[in-house]
Amino acid sequence: MAFVVAIDGPAASGKGAIATRLGVALGLPVLDTGLLYRAVGVALLAAEEDLTDEDAAARAARALKAHDLDDPVLRTDRAAEAASQVAVHPAVRAALIDFQRAFAGQDGGAILDGRDIGTVIIPAAPAKIFVTATPRVRAERRWRQLRETQPTLTYDDVLADILRRDARDSGRAAAPLRRASDAVLLDTTDLGIDVAFDVARCIVEAARG
DSSP states (O other): OOOEEEEEOOTTSSHHHHHHHHHHHHTOOEEETHHHHHHHHHHHHHTTOOTTOHHHHHHHHHTOOGGGGGOGGGGSHHHHHHHHHHTTOHHHHHHHHHHHHHHHTSTTOEEEEESSIIIIIOTTOSEEEEEEOOHHHHHHHHHHHHTTTOTTOOHHHHHHHHHHHHHHHHHOSSSOOOOOTTOEEEEOTTOOHHHHHHHHHHHHHHHHO
């Protein structure tokens, strides 16, 4: 199979930044699979559909196109919350599997980051990393990212959101967030992004070698 790097982990663990840097360093395309679920959630919100309506969510997932992932709205907190809600639907996850596997199957390989890449989407990926950090550290990172654009947002608000999303992602019946048995654990609690990236690159290079 193509050389695929599967990077999983909870929100604000640093997996997205690591995936992006690895893509540049290795010359591989990168897919933030969370954007797929955000796009589905945003599509439902735009159509004033209920996020708990699995049939409507599955239809939106099947209609998704690659260019939909370029919408800047997908980077908002509202999109993130909507994504976490639609991601619990098994029909949505099933509809998006082919999209992700096609991306992973590109000549030369690819990097995918998400919640279930190493366990469900590409379980045979040659390189797997599970990136994590404590909820409080992740909440601090996210709060620092958002406070300039959302000055009324408090750290406690962000921590509560992180804990809520963790519980939902880990507790869902369909493809819950968990570390694959053969994934290398990368705890970024006490690591800056430069060090975390260096560790991740060593993990990938070892797998590639």
